[in-house]
Amino acid sequence: MTIQAIAEQIKQKKSMLCIGLDTDLKKLPPHLAGKKNNIFEFNRQILDATHEYAIACKPNIAFYECLGVEGWKQLELTVQYIRDKYPGIFLIADAKRGDIGNTSKKYAETFFDHFGFDAVTASPYMGSDSIVPFLEYPGKWVILLALTSNAGAEDFQLLNTGKQEKLFETVIKRSLAWGYSGNLMYVVGATKASMLVKIREIIPDHFLLIPGIGAQGGDLAEVVQYGLNSNAGLIINSSRAIIFADSTERFAAVAAQKAREVQLQMAALLSKSGFQD
Amino acid sequence: MTIQAIAEQIKQKKSMLCIGLDTDLKKLPPHLAGKKNNIFEFNRQILDATHEYAIACKPNIAFYECLGVEGWKQLELTVQYIRDKYPGIFLIADAKRGDIGNTSKKYAETFFDHFGFDAVTASPYMGSDSIVPFLEYPGKWVILLALTSNAGAEDFQLLNTGKQEKLFETVIKRSLAWGYSGNLMYVVGATKASMLVKIREIIPDHFLLIPGIGAQGGDLAEVVQYGLNSNAGLIINSSRAIIFADSTERFAAVAAQKAREVQLQMAALLSKSGFQD
Numbered sequence: 299m300t301i302q303a304i305a306e307q308i309k310q311k312k313s314m315l316c317i318g319l320d321t322d323l324k325k326l327p328p329h330l331a332g333k334k335n336n337i338f339e340f341n342r343q344i345l346d347a348t349h350e351y352a353i354a355c356k357p358n359i360a361f362y363e364c365l366g367v368e369g370w371k372q373l374e375l376t377v378q379y380i381r382d383k384y385p386g387i388f389l390i391a392d393a394k395r396g397d398i399g400n401t402s403k404k405y406a407e408t409f410f411d412h413f414g415f416d417a418v419t420a421s422p423y424m425g426s427d428s429i430v431p432f433l434e435y436p437g438k439w440v441i442l443l444a445l446t447s448n449a450g451a452e453d454f455q456l457l458n459t460g461k462q463e464k465l466f467e468t469v470i471k472r473s474l475a476w477g478y479s480g481n482l483m484y485v486v487g488a489t490k491a492s493m494l495v496k497i498r499e500i501i502p503d504h505f506l507l508i509p510g511i512g513a514q515g516g517d518l519a520e521v522v523q524y525g526l527n528s529n530a531g532l533i534i535n536s537s538r539a540i541i542f543a544d545s546t547e548r549f550a551a552v553a554a555q556k557a558r559e560v561q562l563q564m565a566a567l568l569s570k571s572g573f574q575d
Numbered sequence: 576m577t578i579q580a581i582a583e584q585i586k587q588k589k590s591m592l593c594i595g596l597d598t599d600l601k602k603l604p605p606h607l608a609g610k611k612n613n614i615f616e617f618n619r620q621i622l623d624a625t626h627e628y629a630i631a632c633k634p635n636i637a638f639y640e641c642l643g644v645e646g647w648k649q650l651e652l653t654v655q656y657i658r659d660k661y662p663g664i665f666l667i668a669d670a671k672r673g674d675i676g677n678t679s680k681k682y683a684e685t686f687f688d689h690f691g692f693d694a695v696t697a698s699p700y701m702g703s704d705s706i707v708p709f710l711e712y713p714g715k716w717v718i719l720l721a722l723t724s725n726a727g728a729e730d731f732q733l734l735n736t737g738k739q740e741k742l743f744e745t746v747i748k749r750s751l752a753w754g755y756s757g758n759l760m761y762v763v764g765a766t767k768a769s770m771l772v773k774i775r776e777i778i779p780d781h782f783l784l785i786p787g788i789g790a791q792g793g794d795l796a797e798v799v800q801y802g803l804n805s806n807a808g809l810i811i812n813s814s815r816a817i818i819f820a821d822s823t824e825r826f827a828a829v830a831a832q833k834a835r836e837v838q839l840q841m842a843a844l845l846s847k848s849g850f851q852d
Contacts, residue, residue: 320678360674360678360685361681363682364684364685364688367644367648374644394673396698398723398724399725401597404599404635405637405640405641408637412643421673423699423731423732424671424725424727424732425725425729426730427725427726446700448676448704449704450702451702452702453749454700454746454749455702459736465742468734472730
């Protein structure tokens with residue numbers, strides 16, 4: 299998917315929302331317990347109910363992996379369903395992979411060839427040759443961890459690596475030699491919204507994937523205020539606060555209502571910022 | 576598995592060898608092509624032939640993931656076989672995972688509960704709460720990326736983060752607050768053997784997982800010279816140079832021969848260093 303196509307979706311839907319499919323088997327509504335393909339069934343109903351308010355969808359691979367073969371099957375069913383039914387949805391594998399070149403190539407095969415995701419999140423610690431194999435796929439994206447939403451982000455990402463430069467800034471700057479705004483995005487946690495000013499100075503044109511809205515407490519208005527660019531440039535994720543908002547048979551309808559609320563907030567913020575269709 | 580049990584295996588087998596099961600479907604011997612469960616069958620024959628020369632085994636998860644459900648099944652068969660038949664083998668999931676706390680918990684479930692691995696490799700970029708969930712499993716291990724064997728290691732791991740301190744050293748130092756030498760090891764590439772002196776000053780007692788011997792060109796004698804401690808403290812991996820040394824029906828016998836050669840070199844180096852059983 300091109301950067302223009304993503305921006306176009308944002309304009310049409312007046313939304314930057316990404317639905318995070320952190321589909322924890324233990325948190326499924328009780329009426330789905332023990333049912334065949336219940337994770338896929340949950341995801342399908344969530345997508346059917348929320349797709350019109352969202353421009354992206356992000357299964358977190360850990361929640362599928364932990365169930366072994368069965369979890370992997372649920373992920374395959376989910377991805378295939380979204381690809382077939384909602385081709386406009388930007389589909390992100392939240393996998394945070396990264397290894398030596400010949401191994402990262404295999405991870406790229408996993409998420410791009412085998413599954414058909416549009417993008418995969420990757421960890422920068424191992425440097426250029428751990429990321430470049432993902433960038434060699436035309437039309438596909440790497441979303442590189444820069445400044446994450448968790449408390450541990452402070453352990454290393456905020457270390458000084460130069461005069462008034464922190465590790466996450468060095469990560470962003472160096473990675474600009476590996477890709478460009480058409481195949482490389484960055485993860486910046488909503489809990490670090492004030493840092494977006496500095497980040498936008500380095501990468502005015504790149505898209506950012508923003509987790510941390512909702513359960514993690516990040517502020518949507520701040521993110522938009524400091525992060526918006528001419529393509530919107532923001533994909534803002536919410537997982538638990540939407541998909542697990544209700545655990546009755548009405549879970550999908552409640553998820554839709556929550557997604558709609560976020561989308562309306564986004565539409566208002568986009569409009570206020572002068573971002574028009 | 577305890578640190579004492581690992582050290583005991585090293586003494587008994589006079590080996591620090593880890594067999595890396597980077598089992599690439601495209602590189603399987605032609606006579607296994609198209610056969611049912613051929614990846615498991617390859618791994619089984621490799622382990623049956625090499626186990627007496629090795630103390631550890633390390634499937635690289637990327638090579639299984641890239642085949643989807645089928646690859647995951649081959650990994651399950653492989654791990655179960657090793658667990659049942661060779662319980663003394665230290666079994667490492669080379670996965671390089673790491674995410675926010677509630678997600679890393681799921682990755683820990685994957686590799687420890689679902690599969691029954693002894694250890695998992697993890698990336699430090701997201702800090703403490705991305706690693707601690709793995710360390711909460713009694714008897715299990717995290718092997719944290721410190722200084723990797725690839726060229727890209729220089730991009731960030733060797734950045735100065737303080738007066739005469741580089742990022743990989745800060746990673747090691749800070750992580751000492753999360754675990755101890757009984758549940759935490761570090762990845763240090765064999766291609767960076769000269770750095771082992773500095774690393775042993777910080778962590779004299781911890782085990783190190785050393786990739787990069789063989790196909791990547793690291794020097795075994797240097798690694799032992801600078802890295803050995805009173806428990807040996809080294810698990811030294813070789814993947815392609817052993818498992819893909821031959822592609823005929825004799826592949827397992829040739830792998831055994833290659834493993835035996837490395838083990839003999841290790842036995843000589845252990846003996847020369849005064850490490851005795």
